[in-house]
Amino acid sequence: MQKFDEISLLGTRFHKIKVNELIEYAVQAAKLKKKTIIGHVNTRAMNFAYELPWYKDFLNKSDLVFCDGFGVLLGAKLCGGCVDSSHRMTCPDYIEDFARACDRENVSLFLLAGEPGTVDQAIAKLKVIAPNLRVKGHHGYFDKSGEENEFVIQQINQFKPDILYIGFGMPLQERWILNNSEKIETKVFLPLGACLDFYSGTVSRGPRWMTSSGLEWLTRLATQPKRLWKRYVLGNPLFFYRVLQQQLMKLFRKRSRTSSQY
Template sequence: MVLSNTLFEEIRIFGTKFHKITVCDLLNSIVEYAKQDRKTVIGNVNTRGMNFAYDLPWYRDFINRSELVFCDGFGVLLGAKMLGYSVKSSHRMTCPDYIESLVLLCEQHNLSLYLLAGKPGVVDKAMAQMKAIAPNLRVAGHHGHFAKTGPENDAVIADINRFQPDVFYVGFGMPLQERWIVDNFDRIDARVFLPLGACLDFYTGTVYRGPQWMTDRGLEWLSRLLVEPGRLWRRYIVGNPLFFYRIFKQRIQQRFKALKR
């Protein structure tokens, strides 16, 4: 992976970076990177991702070595503000909000898109929705429920390489998708790698994301928790307070260093 060389302001939380960008910045960057004859990773962070980066050195390295990292969580923006950074709600974006804009740009610039995510059937539904708004889009895909090593993994990679995507969406959820990209990066013939979690599940309506008034106000986590409490309670009930405890800890350390100067 190529080390970051962008002009966007870099923000650091727990030694893990993300960039101060808008949706427009992100989409334009994806298009420009997809036109280059090299591999690029565009990562993203939310509170869960920041907790992984805090605990897992390889994950932190994955994010920090990504060319561009966008913020996909209001909690991270709040944490950045608490640490003294100037950020706005426009510096947070989540994939279901911009996926169709990305699809239209891919069609406009003749960029191919490969989707690797979801249960069987989700990718097919997503591609049908995409083709409905972008008939000339070059798109292919495969579900994400396959063995991530061995012959089945080899067959999926061969399918990706036959298509040679300009933009490669990977959605297994954190940190599995990032680990899979690290393990298979050199074998895959794609230009832009986009680990985007459950975006296609939300885009196709397979998983309920929550009402827009909640998602627009940083309460998507609460809506998801109410829908899937058994699966997500640890992520939010434990993970969110842990993230902010670590923010307070970093803030105290920063103040202590400032007093010693």
């Protein structure tokens, strides 16, 4: 498997990877006789990693971590990282290319996400552009422990997908992977949050010029203010405060070392 350069930010790492490379990596990993975990970061993920040791450990031990947020790219640039907009990708923009690649390479896909009905809508759309895609799914609104959880895992294992897409939102989806990965028969775990909600049209993304310029969060905040205001109004400034604090500490230590030499 191809290796990619790493960027470390607030003690959490992600890879410099572009969307075509991500798709190729996932499809090839699905053909290996091992389990592969692919993670992703945005400012919310970085805040979780800063506060939750297990979450940071999940990301730092994942086989590949891609960037899904302009805020993280900006934070990396402030810390001297050589990244640009091509190193950021969001699932609704590439899910059809991903489905075509799975279709072409005979890689099966299981979608585990969304409210009842959302997965069915997404599968119907994907089958239009990838008619031979082997795909099944189940909604994400189930008890993540106990009998209901075991039933869902049984459904997955009966299908034995090459790639399992999990969309419960952070950090629930990552915790679920950690708790259940050993008993799930799949090759690739791919947590992608609310991708299917956007793809199926259940949740509005806003105009293309906003999604392409790092302003998609404004649309989400406007459409779901009660649910998302803490994530964006508090979370985004908190992330950049932590990045700047880290840089100031590095500068202070550097000056202290320089002063001690005289």
